[in-house]
Amino acid sequence: MRPARIARPIVATLALLTVAACSAGLPVPPPDPLPTGAAAYACSSLHGRLPDEVSGQTTTATDPHSPLTSAWGTPSIVLRCGVATPAALTPTSQLVTVDGIDWLPEKLTHGYLFTTVGRAVNVEVSVPDAYSPEAGALADLAPSIAATIPASG
Helix, strand or coil: CHHHHHHHHHHHHHHHHHHHHHCCCEECCCCCCCCCHHHHHHHHHHHHHCCCEECCEEEECEECCCCCEEEECCCCEEEEECCCCCCCCCCCCCCEEECCEEEEEEEECCEEEEEEECECCCEEEEEEHHHCCCCHHHHHHHHHHHHHCCECC
């Protein structure tokens, strides 16, 4: 009887570890629709050049793992590449320029959502208010974006 009592807790523990390992990572949905062609290639190139740290925060795993998403820290700074042009973007929108990259800032309940403007592919970055000033995170990302996402013509 003892082996059965010992085996049950071990099996239960292994099952929990397996579920935890499969669901590890911050839930970050890829853009919908997914970028294709040159846009997908640009996003993949950007993903390969992203910094290990943003605003002093290290990379956080995302779920699902995708070359279209990245995250740093807790609370997480989240990047998504290949997103649609924001509905809030108008000809009179006030933009923020950080290291040569123009961004549309949109106030969130607890932070900001920034979306690139004037690039061949849109990149959005959500920055929680824990990293105030939120635009500071963009300085860490601007070199990678400038090197991989060309300006639109």
